[in-house]
Amino acid sequence: MLINPMKNLLILGGGTAGTLMLNKLYKKLDASEWKLTVVDKDENHFYQPGFLFIPFGMYTKEQVVKKKKDFFPSGVQSIFAEVDRIEPDDNQVALVDGRVLDYDVLVVATGTIPRPDETEGLDGPLWYKQIFDFYTYEGTCKLADFLNTWEGGKLVINIAESIIKCPVAPLEFAFLADSYFTEKGMRDKVEIVYTTPLSGAFTKPVASEVLGNLLEEKNIRVVPDFYIERVENEAKKIVSYDGQEETFDLLVSIPVNMGDDMIERSEMSDDDDLNFIPTNKHTLRAIGHENIFVIGDATNVPASKAGSVAHFEGHVLLDNILSYIEGKPLEASFDGHANCFIETGFSKAALIDFNYTTEPLPGSFPLPAVGPMSLLKETRRNHFGKLFFEWVYWHMLLTGKPIPVSTHMSMVGKKVPEASASNGHAGDGADVPEPQPIEETLTH
Amino acid sequence: MPNRVIAGQTVDVNDEGYFTDPTQWSENIASELAQEAGFELSPKHFDVINFLRDRYMSGQALTIRRVGKSGLVSIKEFYDLFPGGPLKVSSKIAGIPKPASCV
Numbered sequence: 001m002l003i004n005p006m007k008n009l010l011i012l013g014g015g016t017a018g019t020l021m022l023n024k025l026y027k028k029l030d031a032s033e034w035k036l037t038v039v040d041k042d043e044n045h046f047y048q049p050g051f052l053f054i055p056f057g058m059y060t061k062e063q064v065v066k067k068k069k070d071f072f073p074s075g076v077q078s079i080f081a082e083v084d085r086i087e088p089d090d091n092q093v094a095l096v097d098g099r100v101l102d103y104d105v106l107v108v109a110t111g112t113i114p115r116p117d118e119t120e121g122l123d124g125p126l127w128y129k130q131i132f133d134f135y136t137y138e139g140t141c142k143l144a145d146f147l148n149t150w151e152g153g154k155l156v157i158n159i160a161e162s163i164i165k166c167p168v169a170p171l172e173f174a175f176l177a178d179s180y181f182t183e184k185g186m187r188d189k190v191e192i193v194y195t196t197p198l199s200g201a202f203t204k205p206v207a208s209e210v211l212g213n214l215l216e217e218k219n220i221r222v223v224p225d226f227y228i229e230r231v232e233n234e235a236k237k238i239v240s241y242d243g244q245e246e247t248f249d250l251l252v253s254i255p256v257n258m259g260d261d262m263i264e265r266s267e268m269s270d271d272d273d274l275n276f277i278p279t280n281k282h283t284l285r286a287i288g289h290e291n292i293f294v295i296g297d298a299t300n301v302p303a304s305k306a307g308s309v310a311h312f313e314g315h316v317l318l319d320n321i322l323s324y325i326e327g328k329p330l331e332a333s334f335d336g337h338a339n340c341f342i343e344t345g346f347s348k349a350a351l352i353d354f355n356y357t358t359e360p361l362p363g364s365f366p367l368p369a370v371g372p373m374s375l376l377k378e379t380r381r382n383h384f385g386k387l388f389f390e391w392v393y394w395h396m397l398l399t400g401k402p403i404p405v406s407t408h409m410s411m412v413g414k415k416v417p418e419a420s421a422s423n424g425h426a427g428d429g430a431d432v433p434e435p436q437p438i439e440e441t442l443t444h
Numbered sequence: 445m446p447n448r449v450i451a452g453q454t455v456d457v458n459d460e461g462y463f464t465d466p467t468q469w470s471e472n473i474a475s476e477l478a479q480e481a482g483f484e485l486s487p488k489h490f491d492v493i494n495f496l497r498d499r500y501m502s503g504q505a506l507t508i509r510r511v512g513k514s515g516l517v518s519i520k521e522f523y524d525l526f527p528g529g530p531l532k533v534s535s536k537i538a539g540i541p542k543p544a545s546c547v
Contacts, residue, residue: 161509162545163505197531199543202547205459241523302503338546
């Protein structure tokens with residue numbers, strides 16, 4: 001009798017994208033046919049949206065950390081080890097400890113990592129003394145300790161490169177800093193400067209129009225077109241490639257973001273050496289590798305690097321992996337959908353919803369059970385939505401449960417300003433797929 | 445959607461003057477846009493412009509770093525070629541959208 005050997009589905013990375021994909025695949029794949037394995041180097045799962053709140057005492061350091069394994073289904077193999085490289089020609093993954101894992105289907109979900117070492121002087125003597133990042137657990141915790149006793153001065157926020165995780169977080173940081181220092185009664189002792197390599201803090205026409213005045217209102221000075229070349233630690237200043245300078249007492253840096261070095265070792269990196277994997281932006285399959293799929297921050301698709309994007313990608317990727325396994329064409333198509341809250345300080349937030357071709361627009365966002373939320377507008381309701389999202393993240397998003405937001409972006413509720421035909425296809429709705437039916441109503 | 449005539453051709457642009465349809469672009473248009481910005485295009489400029497168009501058309505996000513790693517120019521040279529914010533200036537002349545964030 002011929003016995004079919006078990007097939008291997010291997011996921012590299014057990015963060016937001018890897019965990020939700022693991023849960024989705026576990027529910028769909030036949031356990032007698034498929035063995036699921038997830039590999040990650042870190043046993044802790046961090047609720048990364050919470051990193052923004054820790055410096056301002058809005059979240060405790062403890063509440064954002066849980067064990068990864070608690071979110072993996074019990075029937076899967078988890079390996080906590082570092083990946084050395086993918087060997088696509090052999091359908092194998094080599095671990096640093098020498099083990100070799102075979103795969104029939106590979107999902108790469110290794111994310112993106114801040115790399116202060118990519119900017120001269122950034123990780124120099126002042127790193128974690130007067131220079132901090134807040135996209136790592138260590139960075140945000142150390143920044144919280146620093147702010148606790150800081151007596152004020154010049155706070156400079158710098159974005160090193162335009163491709164970064166959660167592109168609105170630096171802006172939220174600026175708004176929350178304004179709120180935090182005001183409530184501490186020391187706003188007059190703190191100057192806030194926001195330096196960005198882009199043309200402004202807001203770059204999309206409609207968002208700029210609707211929210212652009214927030215920075216001036218909050219007395220945050222924006223320095224556009226500032227592309228950092230180096231940090232001078234002794235002089236405590238950042239210098240741009242065209243010679244602009246800003247001195248600082250506290251530098252909050254968003255360093256260059258790169259994919260995992262393992263991608264480079266596997267010779268699967270994109271051509272600008274940021275270690276993101278060239279990926280079909282609609283099917284989410286790695287270009288040139290028919291049994292390798294990529295999800296979340298590890299791709300080079302022109303969508304935001306954010307958990308909400310990974311969540312929407314998850315639906316598409318599940319369908320396409322199942323199609324691939326059945327030998328069918330990959331028909332599910334990702335539209336670049338992202339949906340996120342922007343904290344604006346003083347217990348208010350705005351909400352944005354957009355995709356590859358439609359920029360964030362004002363209007364209302366329908367949400368079953370919770371009610372409509374306001375788009376591109378500061379409200380207290382949006383702020384509480386953001387806080388409530390933590391519960392959704394741990395209990396629904398990671399575990400792959402349906403969340404009542406359609407996978408593809410919908411134009412329902414959105415208002416297209418007359419002058420907004422300025423962003424390519426934006427606003428004309430022509431490229432926008434029909435909204436998908438909501439899977440089930442939020443109940444808990 | 446506004447349009448304007450550049451080098452004898454009518455093209456669709458947004459309020460900031462960026463092309464909304466990159467296929468309407470031509471080298472003559474690029475030369476005229478550069479003159480408006482106060483400089484002449486050299487073969488080196490065209491190398492960078494063609495690189496940007498090529499990358500944009502293949503669906504990739506553009507960064508200053510990516511141009512610096514292209515082997516065509518260093519970041520400093522990129523600044524010298526397109527003064528005043530090299531990626532946004534070169535993108536406008538290359539007929540592709542302005543580099544932007546999600547909001």
